[in-house]
Amino acid sequence: MATDKVFPMTQAGKEKLEQELEQLKSVKRKEVVERIKVARSFGDLSENSEYDSAKEEQAFVEGRITTLENMIRNAKIIEEDAISGDSVSLGRSVTFVELPNGDEETYTIVGSAEADPFEGKISNDSPIAKSLIGKKVGDQVSVQTPGGEMSVRITSIN
Known part of the structure; x- marks a missing residue:
């Protein structure tokens, strides 16, 4: 199994990533889910650009959450x-x-x-x-x- 990459960073840098992660999980994720709900109400999803846009944003947010979790988990604080x-x-x-x-x-x-x-x-x-x-x-x-x-x-x- 490949080893995870270590991310050297300052304590302040780690805290900034943790804040971004919390924002994405507690606020942004909910906003995107709401956008998807609203877009679904517009009807036919095959021709619904609002729905497509919201799904793309959801994929981006979820990808960023995964990336941040990995970076925080593998952080090496510069003493x-x-x-x-x-x-x-x-x-x-x-x-x-x-x-x-x-x-x-x-x-x-x-x-x-x-x-x-x-x-x-x-x-x-x-x-x-x-x-x-x-x-x-x-x-x-x-x-x-x-x-x-x-x-x-x-x-x-x-």
């Missing part, structure tokens, strides 16, 4: 003392400057379950994170991205 030190690691924030004279950027490296680039949280599986993990302040790092290779210099790690 605060495990992220101490002076090198880039999971759970730490890293600031770097694109070279030769680019913009400064800051990201927190998190597990894939809580990654959100718009909030400055990148997955430890991302090309940037993979290139930065284990490096120290002052290190110049070459990062492979979909847009090509870029060089960065790490300016701080928190």
Whole structure:
């Protein structure tokens, strides 16, 4: 039997997933069931776009619930003392400057379950994170991205 994937995450990340799961189970699921009931009342299901739409949403919600339950069940919490030190690691924030004279950027490296680039949280599986993990302040790092290779210099790690 295959082993389940482990999802490294912060305690805050796990709590956020638990809140989303609770919302889906207690509110969203009921809303979708109600939509299906209403759509059924419109008659012929074979030509009922409301019904089809509600069933698609139900499939999405149930799939997301299953995914979240699996992620929470297989969560590995990043302990605060495990992220101490002076090198880039999971759970730490890293600031770097694109070279030769680019913009400064800051990201927190998190597990894939809580990654959100718009909030400055990148997955430890991302090309940037993979290139930065284990490096120290002052290190110049070459990062492979979909847009090509870029060089960065790490300016701080928190």
